Amino acid sequence: MNFFLALIILIPFISSMFIGIAYMYSIVKSPISRLWFTIPALSAPMVSFILGLVLFLGLHNGAEDYVYRPYMWLSLDTYDIYMGFLGDKLSIFMVLFITFVGWLIHIYATAYMKDDEGYGKFFAYFNLFLGSMLLLVLADGPLIMFIGWEGVGLCSYLLISYYFEDPLNVNAGNKAFIVNRIGDFGFLIGLALMFFYCAPYGYDYITIQAHIDSIPLPLLYLVGLALFIGAMGKSAQIPLYVWLPDAMAGPTPVSALIHAATMVTAGVYMVARFHFLYELIPAVGVFIAYIGAASALFAAIIATKQSDIKKILAYSTMSQLGYMFIAVGLGAYSTALFHVFTHAFFKALLFMGAGAVIVSLHHEQNIFKMGGMRQITPLVYICMLMATLAISGVPPFAGFFSKDEILLEAFASGEYLIWAIAVLSAVLTAYYMFRLFFVVFEGQKYHHEHHPIDVTWVMKAPLVVLALGSLGAGFLGLPVLLGGHNLIGEWLAQWGVRASHVSHETEWMLLGLNITVSMIGIGLAYRKFKNYDLSKETLLEGVVYHKFYIDEMYDKFFVQPLRRLSERISVSVDVEVVNAFVMALSYGFVRIGKVIAVVQNANVRFYAFVMILGASSICAYLIFILG
Amino acid sequence: MDMIFLILSFFAIAGAVGMVLAHQPVHSALSLILTIIALAGLFALLSASFLFMVQIIVYAGAVITLFIFIIMFLNVKEANLPKEPNKNITIFLGFIGLLPLNFLILKALYHMPSKALVLSQNGFGEIKSLGMELFEKWLLPFELISILLLVALIGAVVFGRKEEG
Amino acid sequence: MASSLFSYFVVAMVLLSIGLVGVFSRKNIFVIYMSIELMLSAVNLIFVALSNYYHSMASQIIAMMVIAIAAAEAALFLSLIVVLYRRKKTLDSDMYKALSQKETL
Amino acid sequence: MANITVDGKILEVKEGALLIEELLANAINIPHFCYHPALGKDGNCRMCMVEIEGQKRPQIACDTPIKHGMIVRTKGANIDRVKRSILEMELINHPVDCPICDQAGECSLQNYYMDVGLYESRLSTPKVHGQKHVDLGANVVLDQERCVLCTRCVRFTQKITKTHELGVLSRADHSVISTFPNQPLSDPYAMNVVDLCPVGALTSKDFRFHKRVWFLASEEAICNRCARGCSLYVDHHKEKYKDEMIYRYRPRFNALVNGYFICDVGRLSYHQENENRNFHPMIRGKESEYEYAEGKLLRLFKRNIGKMLLVISSSLSLEEMVRIKALAGMYDATISAYEPNRFDEHFGDDFLKHQDLSANARALPLLGIEEHCMGFSEGFEQAELIVFIGRSDIDMVKTLAYETKNIALLYGYNPPFCEGLELLLPITSHTGRAGTFINCDGIVQYSNCAITHNQGHKKLLELLAMLLGDTLNTCEEVWEETIGKLEHFQGLEFEKLKHTAQKISL
Amino acid sequence: MGIKIVKREGKSFKDRIYLPAILGGMMTTLGHFLRNLRDTSNIKTLNYPEEQPKDITSRYRGVHRLTKRDDGSVRCVACFMCATACPAECIFIEAQEREDGVDEKMPKVFTIDLLECVFCGGCVEACPCDAIRMDTGIFTFVAHKREDFLLTKDKLLSFEAKKEKA
């Protein structure tokens, strides 16, 4: 069954290639039925999911971790690096929800993209994206993981700038790619450092774990930080988050896929994967937690003033990712992954619901131009309500349990500042999510420009499934306190739960607090957005609306100076120093060439003459010699 | 015999010199005809009667005719002829340059056994013997030549057609 | 004995030299081509003379084939000249440099 | 702007303008005699009748201001009947002597009759006869019988020249145009009335009976008599077995330069293009073949590198000047455009005539060609060969040092003398070649090549190309190669310039 | 409906090889040849200088003439209509002012180049004054020099119309 690991990855890749070729054929030769794209696109994640399920059941029945190494990939001097896949509990867990949620998003996307000309292209990318993510997750070593890591980056770039006719979208894609490159740079440094020390023994997680001691401690800090920079890039943490809102330029299923199942969770997964490393350097962990907390709060604040429905959701993702990093940083990897799991459901639902709204309003994204959608798309309304409740942390929806656990971890770790920020963020989360919800679904109808239509069942069906997931996923991690077993916690016990030493009273208290906090947020939103007026905007709100001018600051402090510097260099140094040198050389050669080129005058008669002269000279010489 | 040989050689060489020196291509071509016909005479003198006819029919009758035809067809004006101010000097220099070459070859040839070449008796050089030889021993080259001619024909047609557009 | 093999060789050599000189000293593409033809004829003369000398038909056949090839060459060459002249409006062979320079025919 | 409907077509025109202006501007044929864009409306001929919706009777288009929404008809049975009646009226006393009338072929009356008239004459009473040959002075002859009394000529002397020489005499069908006693037509623009006259009443004594107009071909050119450079048509014809001749100059409308008129001096200056021409090259006073003389010129240039003075006329075209400059650069020669007799104060006036008699002197500073006496003298001292190009005032050299210098002359006309000239090479004259000229106001105009003489003399540009050893034989090539790249001519497109004059900043 | 199908001629094999048609033509000419060879009296050739043509009609376009006014002066007013109409451009006119008061304009030079004239009669049609006619009946005009074929104004005025035989 080990080779199932390879199959899980290969199937999306093969289907992607197939769709791609079919798409090329349809463009170059003649249009073909869309079923040629749809069927492989939908079946690939499904098959992967089933395979994952088989593996999961195997693990569940107590099998060993699956390791599958089909062939040697690199043979560098003395180091041999295998193409290897690792199927332990963590990765199979990831595989399961990635493929499942991904599959739902695929189904949704078939309806969402049905009028698009690049239907086949889209699904080729989509499957490739999924495959890359699976490669990232199932890799048995950092190098293989890095392939998936970069593949994910590439596909995000392709998909974000999917509507490449508009330069804005292309810029967004570029931005995502470049910001990710910065993160990847850190990631690569970390990998390289690790490689330097661990490669002699082998370069897969197990070996690294075994030989982590060979890295000196100070360097270990550096490695941890460097890897975290990579995670920052992928998972959109301060300061490398800027690409995330812009990534909304892609089609909505792309956003859903990026935010729910694939890309952004890569950072969390990576940190969890290197838990053995981070456990050695708890200070870095705390740093990560602070970054996470800051991101959570920061994003939540920004989200309160956004008007683009997808951007709100994007910031909420960033905020939730902040929660996850809080957990990760504090060592509660299973908690973080639990939140990843629940988040996958309700965030996918949110995006797809938002997508449904957008579609029904003919691609209107401004929430203030929506309103009253309840009557039009009642089912979407219900699903969105459930998702919103879930993200706001209202019991018994999924978000409540995972978030509660994170808060518990934060409280228990003693970092009360982080805890406080997290709670504040929770208020804001409930606030901005319900703000969105009320504005979009309740309130005045603001769509006289459009004639809203209800979306098809192909779009709705995944919503329903996900809504059920948002409702029920939390119970998989139902804490012991509430009589649950915390199945996920147990499953991922290896990635430890540290919060067991908090007393039940405290837990109850925190639980209550959480509910209260959510209610406050919801209440605020309800009060404010019954009659909302955009014109009353304070300075602070303006700042918030403009996302704290972070983009502008980036532009001012990094982009512009660099651009000016390069311009200066291109004008002065390049022309006057480098060019002069090169030109002097070339001028010299040209001069010499010109002198020599006199004989190369393209005059065949001249060549013939010279040839004859040569022959004649030889003859003259012969006559001279022979006498 | 010797007299005829000398006269024909003189005409051949005179024609060749005229061809090289003439400014107008038509004059060159006409001088070349002189050479060709004189050479045909030399062939006849060497009792190669078929080659004599072929030389006249193919060279004088077809090739040079075609040549003059093209020259007239293009009808190049005096002003459009290439300017060759140093023509005579280069020709002279060329001859000087070629002298050693010729000298060496002739020196080598001088030691070949010398024998007068005369009109052969008993049918040597007749068309029949040439034909028998050609179609018995040289059939393949003959066919190859025919293919070559065909290729040249097609090539000429392809080159010469009107430019489209 | 003027009409010995050697004297035929002398005549052929002279014609060949004239042809060679013509090829590299004249610009007129027609004259260049005619010089080439002249060289072919000169070689033919040698072949025929040797045929007579050795009483062999083979060299006459070769001479005949040379003539045939010259005819084929003439057809191609002349059509080339026509094309070139149409495009360049000159017979100057030095102007036909399209392959050596950035210029079209 | 206003929209009017003319014959079912909607035109966008200027509100308040005269209807006839806009109709003519939109190329709608509307017969008229008395209206002229330069002289304005008068409304006496009644030829330009149009039907206007809402008006009971047909109206004259030349006195109808445009209103928005007007619906105008210029055709139709009704209006044709009106026009035919008016024409019949005009022709009651017309002698209908088209075979001997100089205007035949360009006569409005004739054209309108062919368009709408075509009736049998109903006249039985004898026609009123007038004088057939009245010499008005200043080369203008009046035929009173043919006159339709449009008074364009009268208004010309009133409005344009303000000399008031002409008037209408008598009444009714005895009305005639006339000068005042002992006051002949004498102003320097008088011959414009011949062009203005729509019929054959006023004819030019200079052109009268020389050629029927339908034989003439017209070429657009400009006058090179003075620095104004008026636009004109060169009417020329090559009779069988004879050399090409210019028969007249006619003014060509050019709003930037001369409007509708030219002066009489310029009009008659075509005579020098026909007469006084020299076609025979001479070498040291002996006639020679042109090709040989050309070779001689080239040899002269090659022999005198660095020792030459090129004395050029400032009436040469821009292209020629540029090429001469290149020539000077190539042969290391000095150029001078010094002309002592360039200005004539008596010639200039405040209308079209300009006191500077050179057609292209504004180009000299642009190209950096010396035009002062100093430069000439300096060049003269060093030179052994003096080449006069396009001018013949070699007397001034004669007075200085005739014996010691060789003089070559490239000139289109008869030079004052030929003895002692090293070389005299005829070139085509002003009308025999195309060129661009800059007039006194910095307006660049293109003059077409109008005539080609039988004799094989070359254009100056071709000679210069020969001397320079390249192939820039035409103005187009020179513009493309050099002039277009000069700073002052950056914005100009040559193709556009060929048809429209353009102003440049000097 | 209204379409008439016309058989294409010249497409059959017999037509395409030409030889039958050529032979047919040659038979025709051979027939003429043999007939005339046998007996020359069928030939209609006129032995011209000895035999003169007898059938020159009044409408025959002979050499031109210029008509005169009643007072014997030239009727032409040099309007150039004949020169304009002439397809061979063989009429050369120069106009001049007429001083005698009869008219304003008259030809100074009026020349017809008979070597170029195609005798189409266009000039006669074009003349508005009936000043040029081609009714002289002269069908041969022989001269030794080219200049003699240029009919000047005086010569044109000197021709008379051919007298009709009663």
Place this chain on the structure above:
Amino acid sequence: MNSISISIVIINIILALLFSLGAAPILVWIERRVAGFIQDRMGPNRCHIKGIRLGGLIQSFADMLKLVFKEDFEASGIKESFFFSLAPVIVFCSAFLTFMVMPFADNLKIGAQVFYMQGLPIDLGVLWFLAFAGLSVYGIMLGGWASNNKYSLLGSIRAGAQVISYEAAMGLSLVSVLITYGSIHLVDIVNFQGKLLFGFIPAWGIIIQPLAAIIFIVTAFAEANRTPFDIAEGESELVGGFHTEYSAMRFGLFFVGEYVAMSASSALIVTLFFGGYHLPWLNTQVLQNHITWVLAFIMIALPTVSFFFSKWMFNNNRWLEEGNIRNRESKLLFKVIIGINLLVILGLGFWLSLGVEEIGANIATAVIQVSTFAIKLLLMNFVFVWVRWTLPRFRYDQLQDLGWKILMPLAIANIVLTATIVVVFGV
């Protein structure tokens, strides 16, 4: 080299000159009279010497005289005076040389010696004709080019292209003929045609090789620049084509050259396809064996023919004026005919009564064959003339189409067919 061989050579050369050069004025006369009769005209009939018109033949001699004595001038535009003069000479010489190899009679056997009855006793046969017919175009091209006249140049260009095109078809059509006859020697070819096919049909080329005959005749027309292939001259388009600028005897050489070329083409056609010097059913052998009867037949036939000719002459040879000097001609000619008849009959009778030996038989056979050849030649020339006055000129592209697209493939097909038959039936 005895006196007999020298005299035979001289006779041969005289015959060749007679058939080529001497035929020219007669051909001109035939051309003009035939043209006249075909077009229902008289043709030249005025020129006479003391009333002797010979049906207008004198006109040709007068024209010749005129051409010889006319002022020979060159236009001032002609730069290449030498080539201008050379061109007609080339045309004339090559046409003349072409004729030189035609056999006028079978090889004459006198005693032990065998003589070729050709102007030049060369056994190259057909190839010689091909070679010199090809050369004659140089004259035309050179003349047209040297004239420095665009019409002339166009004419010469046309001539060049035409000759190159048709020479190919001609050579190819000859190949099949040569395959059939198995020789390139013209005497062999003619003797082959002396045989009988199936015992009663003369084995003439036109019967054995009809396709080759047609192709060859057509191409021969083209080679001789005769109508309908005279586009080089093309007076309706090119004024006079290559000879526009020529006058006097230089033109005369062109003129005569054309007729000589025509004569040569006719001779070759006759030789190749119409049995050459053979009378049908009477080949050399038969003639030599039955020479007595043949001579007797001539003695009877000659007066009969003369009678009918005289009758025709008195019918048609009249001048319209009574008493004109020209009207006496018929009587004079009648006397001459009677004289000739008497001479021939008396001579032959005398000879027959003496008895004919072998040499005499051979010589008589040769004379009869030469006459046969002359008559056939004349008839073929008549066909040339006849075609000229029947067919219009080809358009240039049609001409090239005909040459390359019809005649050439046909000739090749004919070669294949002939070769197949020869190989299969071993004939």
